Amino acid sequence: MGDLFANLYFGFSVSLAPYNLLACFMGVFVGTAIGVLPGLGPVATMSLLLPITIKMEPTAAIIIMAGVFYGAMYGGSTTSILLNLPGEASSVVTTLDGYQMARQGRAGPALAICAWGSFIAGTLGVLGITLMAPALAEMAVKIGPPELVALLCLSFLLVVQFSGGSRPRAAASALLGFLLSTIGLDPVESTPRYDFGTFTLMDGVGFAPLVIGLFGISEVLINLEKSEKMEVFKGRIKGLWPTRQDWRDSAPAIGRGSVVGFFMGILPGMGTIVPPFLSYSLERRISKRPEKFGTGVIEGVAGPEAANNSATAGSMIPLLTLGIAPSAAVAVLTAAFLTHGVQPGPLLITEHPAIFWGVVTSMYTGNALLLLLNLPLVGMWARLLTVPYRYLWPLILLFCGIGAYSVSNNPADVMLMAVFGLLGYMMRKLNYPGAPLVLAFVLGRLFEEKVRQSLVISRGSYETFIAHPLALLAWIASAILLLYPFFLRGKRTTHFPAEEEE
Amino acid sequence: MPRRSLFLLFVVALVCLPLQSAHSANYPSYPVQFIISFPPGGPGDTTIRIIHPALQKNFGGAIQLVNKPGAGGAIAYTYVKKAKPDGYTILSTMSAPLTVGTALRTLPFALDDYEYIGAYAFGATGIVSKPDKRWKDLDGLLAYIKKNPGKLNYGTSGAPTAPYLTMAAVLAIRDLKATPVHYKGSGPARNAALGGHVDFSAGGFGAMQALLRAGKLVGLAITDNARDPKFPDIPTLKEKGLGRASIGLWAGLWAPKGTPKAVLDKLSAALKKTAGDPAVVKKLNKAGFRVEFVDGAGAKRLARQDHETSREIMKAVGIKKK
Numbered sequence: 053m054g055d056l057f058a059n060l061y062f063g064f065s066v067s068l069a070p071y072n073l074l075a076c077f078m079g080v081f082v083g084t085a086i087g088v089l090p091g092l093g094p095v096a097t098m099s100l101l102l103p104i105t106i107k108m109e110p111t112a113a114i115i116i117m118a119g120v121f122y123g124a125m126y127g128g129s130t131t132s133i134l135l136n137l138p139g140e141a142s143s144v145v146t147t148l149d150g151y152q153m154a155r156q157g158r159a160g161p162a163l164a165i166c167a168w169g170s171f172i173a174g175t176l177g178v179l180g181i182t183l184m185a186p187a188l189a190e191m192a193v194k195i196g197p198p199e200l201v202a203l204l205c206l207s208f209l210l211v212v213q214f215s216g217g218s219r220p221r222a223a224a225s226a227l228l229g230f231l232l233s234t235i236g237l238d239p240v241e242s243t244p245r246y247d248f249g250t251f252t253l254m255d256g257v258g259f260a261p262l263v264i265g266l267f268g269i270s271e272v273l274i275n276l277e278k279s280e281k282m283e284v285f286k287g288r289i290k291g292l293w294p295t296r297q298d299w300r301d302s303a304p305a306i307g308r309g310s311v312v313g314f315f316m317g318i319l320p321g322m323g324t325i326v327p328p329f330l331s332y333s334l335e336r337r338i339s340k341r342p343e344k345f346g347t348g349v350i351e352g353v354a355g356p357e358a359a360n361n362s363a364t365a366g367s368m369i370p371l372l373t374l375g376i377a378p379s380a381a382v383a384v385l386t387a388a389f390l391t392h393g394v395q396p397g398p399l400l401i402t403e404h405p406a407i408f409w410g411v412v413t414s415m416y417t418g419n420a421l422l423l424l425l426n427l428p429l430v431g432m433w434a435r436l437l438t439v440p441y442r443y444l445w446p447l448i449l450l451f452c453g454i455g456a457y458s459v460s461n462n463p464a465d466v467m468l469m470a471v472f473g474l475l476g477y478m479m480r481k482l483n484y485p486g487a488p489l490v491l492a493f494v495l496g497r498l499f500e501e502k503v504r505q506s507l508v509i510s511r512g513s514y515e516t517f518i519a520h521p522l523a524l525l526a527w528i529a530s531a532i533l534l535l536y537p538f539f540l541r542g543k544r545t546t547h548f549p550a551e552e553e554e
Numbered sequence: 555m556p557r558r559s560l561f562l563l564f565v566v567a568l569v570c571l572p573l574q575s576a577h578s579a580n581y582p583s584y585p586v587q588f589i590i591s592f593p594p595g596g597p598g599d600t601t602i603r604i605i606h607p608a609l610q611k612n613f614g615g616a617i618q619l620v621n622k623p624g625a626g627g628a629i630a631y632t633y634v635k636k637a638k639p640d641g642y643t644i645l646s647t648m649s650a651p652l653t654v655g656t657a658l659r660t661l662p663f664a665l666d667d668y669e670y671i672g673a674y675a676f677g678a679t680g681i682v683s684k685p686d687k688r689w690k691d692l693d694g695l696l697a698y699i700k701k702n703p704g705k706l707n708y709g710t711s712g713a714p715t716a717p718y719l720t721m722a723a724v725l726a727i728r729d730l731k732a733t734p735v736h737y738k739g740s741g742p743a744r745n746a747a748l749g750g751h752v753d754f755s756a757g758g759f760g761a762m763q764a765l766l767r768a769g770k771l772v773g774l775a776i777t778d779n780a781r782d783p784k785f786p787d788i789p790t791l792k793e794k795g796l797g798r799a800s801i802g803l804w805a806g807l808w809a810p811k812g813t814p815k816a817v818l819d820k821l822s823a824a825l826k827k828t829a830g831d832p833a834v835v836k837k838l839n840k841a842g843f844r845v846e847f848v849d850g851a852g853a854k855r856l857a858r859q860d861h862e863t864s865r866e867i868m869k870a871v872g873i874k875k876k
Contacts, residue, residue, distance in 0.1 A: 095593075095594065096594075098594070099594030099595075099621065102594070102603055103603070103606060103607075103619065106603070106606070106607055107607070193745055193748050193749040194749050194750070195749070196746075196749055196750075196751035197751060237626075239736075239738065240713065240736050241713050241736070242626075242712060242713040242714045242736070243876065244876075251624060251625035251628050251629045251632065252624065252625075252629070254624065254625035254626075254628070255623075255624045255625055320742065320745070374745075374748075374764075374765065375764040375765065376741060376745055377595065377741060380593065380595070383593070383594070383595030383596070384594045384595045385595075386595050387594060387595040387599060387600050387603060390600045390604070390837075390840070390841040391600065391603045391604050391837070392837075393836060393837040393840045393841075394840070395763065395764045395767075395840055395841070396764065397764025397765060397767070397768060398764065398765065398768035398770060399764065399767055399768050400764075460593070460621065460622060460623050460624055460629075461620055461621060461622050462622060462624060462629060501738070505735055505736075505737070508707070508733060508734075508735045508736075509707050509733075509735055509751065509752065511733070
């Protein structure tokens, strides 16, 4: 323990040096900005920053890049709440209750709780890195394809329940997501499927065009057909800050979201996209008012936003301790290390202690800076709603286009975005939720890959899926989840009216 | 209407810009785009980003790095093939999509569709396993597979990649059987070996090095022509009489067919000078690459050789072109 404090002290002496502190501020500032802009994501931004940072000291360069990565998670919620338009893929879930809050004039509290939730989760996540990084990384590597299959199945079951509306419609939307995830080279033998002979579809549907089209473009289309004086809400903005009751509702959600996000972030492939979904469904599951979810409950905003922040911290663990990149954004961070002649991995902490502890401690500082940066902005963002929509929508379209293009610099992705924009529009018109599609799309790809790898390793024996204790545990949990509503049904109906009388 | 004429002037200037630059005498008169066929952070991306500042200086002009990943590199290769051969669109990537990719698949580009500027960084396929296995080296592993035919699994960086072809060829040459489990890239394949999900793995050597140095993995063999000075204990396949399984993995620069020779020479000279810069060499070594400058003609020979090797391996192993 004494060692730990010595290391932290050493780390802070590095990260609080004026130059590194400035780098940290630059990073989180840029991160917030691109997080707010729909479409522009951390991956594209970090790769644009790489050539700029190459002239800097390695520690400062990594600090600035990491700042962009977790800073983006703060900004991502802003447009989700204000415009029903996820600024980052990780903020898709935030649209569900965040936007409803904005329509009720509660954009301020929603934004503020996002900033606080992100800060708490981010700090808890870094604390997690500080205390248990090496042990956790070793454990994450032990989770093989069969265990992942079970975990993915559990995740999916957890999330399926969350879309408040019609179950069959949510299921149909998820099914479409699964089908879309089968487009492109198959994950094991690399045989092209449903790509119509085009290179763009050979790697499958791009995630950015899908999400930006489905949510961004469709939102603009829906709004444009409403009357010209479209406004998110009419009336006065009711208070900018969360009330005491808001805090009471959100605090446990933030805590749970932080834990879920942190551990999911360590797993390969989950990234920062799946954890918010899980957090949301978890909150809805254990809430005393699940039927209110989707109508603007604050814990439905706080939990997921906490989850995506602690997930960024979690996904740094495999990188810092094993040199493994669990997501695309972390892969760019790996490149940042390598371009400075530093090899991330088990030896990082002994060979470059200044970089390791400097970067880790800069994340504490960065989260504090982000809070200071984002809280004063809440008032400004909330006022954005008073800008007439006719000025907003061309800008939104522009950023959507840039966002879809900038991931692979492929013009065809912009076309793809337009197609998904139309699909999203139709789905909205017919009342099909978009979130299950996105989640099924992400999980589907990973699920197929892991099922097939498991079966190759086990020579086609399905026993492999229950042979591992962790997998078995996940299956049992899944079974309980499936049966749980049947047990609860009787209890709920007797319980609820009594509570409402209070 | 002065405003309108100003606008017209601007349009004319825009139109003339590329025309003017076609004269290679004042090349480069605006930034040259380097197209990278990998996403940011990929192997062919890291190499060019490491040499970028020095290359830009030696070249004497601005170089823009543009990632166009997708379809195993096919998007970038096709883009550059169709680009104007004026020296402003250059392909900067790893050789594998061109050499191995065109052997495995029917693709709308071929070895002869490009001018070769040069190669500068050489990677290798590494075969690794955990230190607690029954075998200590490649011979031990191959002997163990012989005693347990078809029992072992090995991770690969993907079905259409050189490490898989190399490992399949090693097994075919010795008439052994083990089951490949394809992962998405060298990183996941290495993790599969590290986590004990497969018995050993074949993937890009660069991705293995951090864990090899930490002793968490053991290197059994690499495909390069000579041993890596950082890992003098890891033998090459050539030493083991398995040189036929080696496919080169190198980073280079290509231009569209018909690019003026003066342009190619200028880029080649800048690349040669950069590859001789000790600071650049050190960084590339750290990232897991051996640095050696090979000129355009030499790179073309290497590409042809790797392509032929890939086709021979496919024939020997029984992999059909898709």
